[in-house]
Amino acid sequence: MQVDEYLHRIGAVRPARPDLEGLRHLQERHVLTVPFENLGYHLDEEIHLGGRVVDKIVRQRRGGGCYETNPAFGMLLTALGYDVEILPGRVFRPDGLGPPYCHLALRVSVGGVPWLVDTGFGRNSRRPLRLDDPGPQPDPHGVFHVRDGEVTCDGRPLYRVEDRPARLDDFRPTLWWWRTCPDSPFLQDVFCSLPTDGGRATLRGRRLTVDGVATELTDDAAVFAAYRKYFGIDLDRLPRDPVARAAGVILDDAPGSRP
Template identity: 50%
Template sequence: MDPRLPQTIDAYLERIGATRPVRPDAAALRELQLRHLTTVPFENLSIHLGEDIVLEEEALLDKIVAHRRGGFCYENNGAFAVLLRALGFRVTLLQARVHGDEGRLGIPYDHMALRVETDDGTGPWLADAGFGDHAQHPLVLDDRIDQRDPRGTFRIEQAPAEGGGDYGDLDVLRDGAPQFRLDPRPRALADFRGGAWYHRTSPDSGFTRSPVCSRFTTSGRITLKGHRLITTVGAERHETRLEGDDEVLAAYREHFGVRLDRLPSEEGVGVSASIG
């Protein structure tokens, strides 16, 4: 174990405004996920700043803890998994394919989610700090009933077999609409490099089209897309156009704690990139 890890975990907890839990139980997991979602933004800024995305634990912690940034699913959930394991939770990385328009499924390793086991006999839990607008609380992975959450009604159900094979894939639905298809087999962090490379470079990926930075609030979300600042509270949506680079950079600092010395490009990106 890296001898610096305990100090890094303390700094991680400070970053998200959490205290070290007494035990790794469901209540602690619920609190940690909520604090992560409301503090660490879901963002793709590295793609539009020309920064490498390195899927290694030390690099993820450095980005999210030391540099107080966020990331997309591989980064946020990859770092969150390190935090949870250090606090005594048992964590398995899971790959998923996102349901797109007209029912089309995304690529394998389109998304990373976490299976988390606690010491109180509940769960196992589906934890996710990296899907953008999703469940506020962890979901019971083995339940096949509606699970009510402040962000909607969620259900996890058996997915239909495809191509003659059935590995027990699960569809995660929100308010009746499928969000992603989860493969329950355990994965390693390095397995997600191909998916990260695709989303970092492909013009078909939504992440290469424009920069976005978004996080949960207690009553909705706040999102910065280019020069547009969007706040939602319940069903109400308000959009403000920011003028000038300084105003946008100030919005990153004020609303997301992200300090940049230049703006990410608002043009589409589709270039060769390094995914560590």
């Protein structure tokens, strides 16, 4: 029943067998329907690594970061008969390669061929990428390369995954850092993003960008409506805006903003 609910949530058809065609279909549907978002970090919600995140994605119709969407998607793939492993990764930042275990991706083996599956990076591919092919891999989101675990898109380095698989519990220390450290990017910005037919829809605080066109939303009602229209998310309160708080603007007493 839970598998059927998950498939319905992402608008996917159950594969007849755990083959590559089914994997491509499932990843594409997941990427196009489950937002890359960090709202929970600013709504005082707990961030889970285990099965409880499936309920968040399926029944609450929310999204999340890589620690949430990829393990949940991995559970779905495992239930459908796929061979799934968790791979730790390091993200490329302006000042160099980030620390270990700051990214979580999946390795899915189909017929002995290893595929990189990622639904939680924001700029990830829409379809699986071969881990053993260093050549160009065209995708609706760009031209990707995977060389010695390093993933690039249109020549821009994104992250590097290790070859040795990890356990979900291995990510708990870094999840604590993402969740509590003032330097955590997830605490410095509120964002929600989802690909569209013409590009991408992204809401950062009150700035909505749809297919390259940006709009400043002037009131809470417009923000609630944007979450609903572009991401399918119904909120009963808005996440706190860390940018405004850092600038000394107090929003906690604004309608819809109180925790």
